[in-house]
Amino acid sequence: MSWDLETGPLLRVRGLEKRFDLDEGLLESLKFSGGKITRQTRAVHAVNNITFDVNKGDAVCVVGESGCGKSTVARMVAGLISPSNGEIHYGGARIDGLRGKDLLPLRKKIQMIFQNPYASLNPRMTIGQTLAEPLRYHNPGKSKGELQDKAIAVMKSVGIDPAWSARYAHELSGGQRQRIAIARALTVDPEFIVADEPISALDVSIQAQVLNLMLEMQEAHGLTYLFITHDLSVVEHFGTKVIVLYLGSICEVADTRTLFSNPKHPYTKALLSAVPQLKDDRPNHIRLKGEIPTPINLPAGCPFASRCPLADNRCAAEKPMPLQKDDGSIVACHAVEEKRIDALDWV
Structure with missing residues (x-):
């Protein structure tokens, strides 16, 4: 299998979906309704038909409320869980169906940094052993000395004293542990890093x-x-492009400067209004009302309709399709499409 980058995005995601079944056994799925026993299966619709690209050298940020599917997207891209539907292409090759040994070339290309440095490092391993493990696994032909030299070089590159190799994770602070997690990801010389809330x-x-x-x-x-x-x-400081998720669906995709200067989707506007600004002596926060729909029974229309002050009958019945705007941003909103959001001062 060739992993040479073709002309185009380094990562291409198309129609990605993930459902987590709630009723796995036969007895769990049997329901009594209307005097009859029927079989009904329920599932959490964590990610729903999302499409996006990541170009080489970009820092694409995925944002949204807790439970919107951000981490699920990260784990599917990293190959830790399999999608229910859709395709993931990396370097021109499809990777969502890879299993077992076929994943080894991909593991060296894509590495992941997890959210909690207190849980992602093995407490039974020293820092030296933690860094040596991926090196030894992916480079079976290298000697112990070569692996040790590589681990020391990576530790120096992230500002960690190589003398700490004999220490255990519990002897380090949270910031030091996350530096070790970053170093571990860099040991195999990856070209793509999936970082799941690495600083929260x-x-x-x-x-x-x-x-x-x-x-x-x-x-x-x-x-x-x-x-x-x-x-x-953090997005404004770090990202080159932003993907805004709500209830597992994409609301808006835009480069960072465009998103912060001219947000278009009502949900994006509400998110940005909550960012503290020192220059704002009179902050005008958008306070969303209404209930978040359950991901078990998704609404037929726009997932944001129950909280959007611009929602109408079309929003409740018809799911909006992503549309590209003149500035290159992509927005899925009937109010934006019909220019209702521009004509109404709903803030």
Whole structure:
């Protein structure tokens, strides 16, 4: 299998869906309704028909509320879980159906940084062993000395003293542990990093250090990022493109500057209004009302309709299709399509 990058996006996702079954056994699926016993299966619709591209060298940020499907998207792209429908292409080759040994070439290309550095590092392994494990697994022909030299070089590159190799994870702070997690991802020389909220478990002062480190590593190693976060202030500093998710569906896709200067979807406007701004002496926050629909029984129309002040009968009955605007952004909203959002001061 060839992983040479063809002309076009490094990562191409088309119609991606993920459902998690709630009723796995026969007895769980049997329901008594109308005097009859019927079989009904329920599922959580975590990701619903999303499509996007990631170009080489980009830092694409996926944002949205907790439970909107961000981490599920990250795990499908990294090959940790399989999609229910849709396709994932990397470097021109389809990867969503790979299993077992066929995944090995992909593991060296795509690495993942997890959210919680207190849980993602093995407490029984020293830092040296943690970094040596992926090196030994992916480079069986290299000697122990070569592997050790590589681990030391990676530790230095992320600002970790090689003398810490004999320490265990519990002896380090959260920021130091996340540096080790970043170093572990870099040991196999990947070209694509999936980062699932890598700074949310850290203190604010440490978050900036880790973000700056990731930017330095991007420049030094030519990395491409898929960055999962709920913090839009981080997106403005880190991302080149933003994907806004709501209830597993894409609301808006735009480059970072366009999204922050001219958000179009009502949900994006509400998210950005919640970002603290020092220059705003009178912040005009958009307070959303209504209930979030359950991902078990998705609404027939727009998933945001129950909370959107611009929703009408069409929004409740018909799911909006993504449309590309003149500035290159992609928006899935009937109000934007019909220019109702421009004509009404709903803020």
